[in-house]
Amino acid sequence: MIAGVLVILFVHDPKLETDDSEESSSVSWKDFKTVIKIPRVWLCGLIVACNYGAVMLFGYLTPYFTEIYSMSSSATALLGVFRSYALMLIGSLIGGLMADKMKSVIRFMQYGFIGMTVFSFLYLLIPVNRSMLWVVVGNFILHGLFLLAVKALYFAPIDEIHISKKLAGTASGIISIVGYSPEIYGYTAAGTILDKNPGITGYNILFILTGILSIVGLILVIILRRNNNKYTLSLKK
Structure with missing residues (x-):
């Protein structure tokens, strides 16, 4: 309710500039068909789906610390709170600042997925013994920063990929449907993997899947960046 009041007070809808002054600002079926034909969307x-799937699997690190590294329940709970709040806050801030500094959200996402890939596979290389617990925790923090920095910028590329303000809501809806689809099957799949592969084996499979999602995400970002650069050049001609 407070957020709603603040939006009414401070967020104003810019008037849409159209060639036809009588054109309605509402989104029509024609506009929807226009948006779904844009590969960049x-x-x-x-x-988003690659990052969101990786973020979901990242949540399984809480039981991983308890089962594999014998971390106490209280320490694991504290780490879970740190992941949900502190890492999200710091990662979001870093992501936004770096994207602004690079003047490109897409370019930052490319580096974000590289970091995600590196730290996903590092879990597989860290020896499983109690003395290495803080090394794993350090990897967990760095991995989380890259994951959540990218997560904070899900809809930021809309302007960069030349989607008009009138179509931005429709584009966001399509991105959301595709991007959040791992919610439908992700937890069930991860739970099944852990049930059928008890112990470190199951978690290693999850780390490999996280790494694969990160690599696929990186490839998609590179494709998006090249596609967008070509489209930008075509607009200038």
Whole structure:
């Protein structure tokens, strides 16, 4: 309710500039068909899906610390709170600042997925013994920063990929449908993997899947960046 009041007070809808002054600002079926034909929108949705799937698997690190590294329940709970709040806050801030500094959200996402890939596979290389617990925790923090920095920028590329303000809501809807689709099957799949592969084996499979999602996300970001650069050049001609 407070957020709603603040939006009414401070967020104003810019008037849409159209060639026809009588054209309605509402989104028509024609506008929807226009948006679904834009490859860059679908690429953004798939990029979100890769990151969101990796973020979901990242949540399984809490039981991983308890089962594999014998971390106490209280310490694991504290780490879970740190992941949900502190890492999200810091990662979002870093992501936004770096994207602004690079003057490109897409370019930052490319580096974000590289970091995700590196730290996903590092879990597989860290020896499983109690003395290495803080090394794993350090990897967990760095991995989380890259994951959540990208997560904070899901819809930021809309302006960069030249989607008009009138169509931005429709584009966001399509990106959301595609991007959040892992919610439908992700937890069930991860739970099944852990049930059928008890112990470190199951978690290693999840880390490999996280790494694969990160690699696929990186490839999609590179494709999006090249596609967008070509489209930008075509607008200038």
